[in-house]
Amino acid sequence: MSATAAGRPATEPTPAGERGATRIADKAVAKIAAQAAREALAPLPPGVGKPHATVAVRPHGSGTHRGEGGPFGTARVRVSLELAYPADIGARCAAVRSRVTERVSALANMTVPEVVVQVERLHPVAAPGDAHGRTS
Numbered sequence: 001m002s003a004t005a006a007g008r009p010a011t012e013p014t015p016a017g018e019r020g021a022t023r024i025a026d027k028a029v030a031k032i033a034a035q036a037a038r039e040a041l042a043p044l045p046p047g048v049g050k051p052h053a054t055v056a057v058r059p060h061g062s063g064t065h066r067g068e069g070g071p072f073g074t075a076r077v078r079v080s081l082e083l084a085y086p087a088d089i090g091a092r093c094a095a096v097r098s099r100v101t102e103r104v105s106a107l108a109n110m111t112v113p114e115v116v117v118q119v120e121r122l123h124p125v126a127a128p129g130d131a132h133g134r135t136s
Contacts, residue, residue, distance in 0.1 A: 036103035085122035
């Protein structure tokens, strides 16, 4: 039987305090959220900026109880985006919220209790035959 560096037999599990921890950076979760927003809005019309996300991650152990949220904590997400107009803005925002929650939960294993969608700009879409897409 081989022994570990701490002198325990190799078959004994390592105590939780010696195993380390996994922390997912806010920036990584923000990238997942921004990509999920792009997926929800696809295809993006020409001239419309890509969604941008900011995230506040609260890992376990900082005021939360075990069992709350996913194993890696909770993420509060804010997504800023531009939308083509006319469109059903409420439905588009709901689709973004749903997709962001789903993807962050699946890929980062975090609970997402809040997704704030902020529409920064509306871009008029030119109808066929309109000059330069301008509205009167």
